[in-house]
Amino acid sequence: MKLNEQQISQYHEKGFLMIENYLSEEEVGILIEQLPNTIVKDSPRIILEDNGSVRSVFAPHFTNDTYARLSRLNRLVMPAEQLINNKIYIHQYKINTKKGLKGEWWEWHQDFPYWHIDDGISKPDMVSVMIYLQDTNSSNGALMLIPETHKLGVVKFAEKEALAAAAEQNDNDYRSSLNADIKFTVDHELIRELSVANGIITTAGEKGSVLFFHGNIFHASNINLTPFDRDAILITYNSIDNLPQNKQNPRPDFLSGRDYSPIEDLVTTI
Template sequence: MKMTKSMETAFREDGYLMLESLFSEEEVSFILHQLPILMASETPHVVKEKNGQVRSIYGLHEINVIFEELVRVERLINIARSLLNSDVYIHQTKINIKQAFDGEWWEWHQDFPYWHLYDGMPVPRVLSVMIFLDEVTDFNGPLYVIPGTHELGMVDFEKKATVGIDGAPAYTSSLSANLEYTIERKVLSQWFRQRGIFAATGKPGTALVFHGNIFHASNCNLSPLDRRVLIITYNSIENTLTTVEKERPTFLSNRNFTPLLPVPDNFLRIGNTL
């Protein structure tokens, strides 16, 4: 896929970009075929809800050869390179799962503060590509974004006490429904009135590209339909992480800054025949 000037302009002005049919139904089906074994794994990569259901799987490119190649397909690398104006590497990969009726919310937040404060990422020259693995509707917990808020920098956080999951390190609160750095309500109210909210819905294979500093959140899944999305975070190789006192595990904060070399866009179709 080749980025157009109008696409680049829309991303720079709004902080997000919707791309319909970036992946085919066949490709999405092949990706979903990898999930059962990943969800059954009892490793720190797998984060669960309070009810025991899987909430997220992190570091997919570290533990699965299909995702190791998927993050490098040419259409994704072209998007990331065009919007970040440099070569890129993987900062983080994950699948977020909101199971029917039970999937919990993600509070209003920006991603970059976590990567800056936890991981030493210098500036928000970073973006994420969210690939819809199910149809995302108004009712199964779509991502909400407030357009233009990526230009505000890191905003004030709500003052709240958070703890790690089941006595784990404090950073694990950022993986749960009780996020540590959430946006102050007065800030949210101000920018909602000015810019409104966009709900990212679409068919499987749709992709949402969003800036590391845009305000975003998602509601609980109240529907009988699962909502599973793959999120790949690309960082500029000119924005590599600095040294921090306590590094997070590599499945949350990758410190291999080798520029990604693209693989052919037909990789998934080839792999599906193996």
């Protein structure tokens, strides 16, 4: 499936594009069924909350064929190529899970600073695709966005201990970008200003919905207040002409993909 001109224009203007009922109920069921098979005990690819519940599963395509096929689904790859205007590869792939009554928040941030500062990617010629595995709304931690903030580039960071510690250590500790106290968060006054100017969108959607969003858009999500898990798959595609340049201290390959081959052999279903 390819996007139409109106959808492409909306993405570039607003910084995101939501499409409902993009995956079938059967496809979502397969992904949910296979999700436990992506979790490998004691693997560094599994990030836990402070309460011990799973927060993120990185690189599920490394060990699971279903999730590997999903990353080559024509309905994801072709629109991503249109939005980036080039052939693409997988820079990062993860499952974020908010456990019922346990799932923590994600502070207001942009994704591109991590890819730019930690991975050495020069341009935000990237797009993230979020796939909803359950009905998602404000009560179970739906993603919130501030439209058009992707046009600002990388903005001022909030002053916080996680950022100061990372600067003092002068290292590339990947763990500081994965827990609830992430290091690169948006300055609070800037969030207030842009929220007043542009508003905040809660990207509620039914299971099977897909959200395409820009790496520089301000986004956050709240805790999961329901007793039911809320899972979402996020695949970040990057242009094959925009490769990471941090060769001295690269993050692990499950955070910064090393296979730069353009995605081929597209599939029509998982």
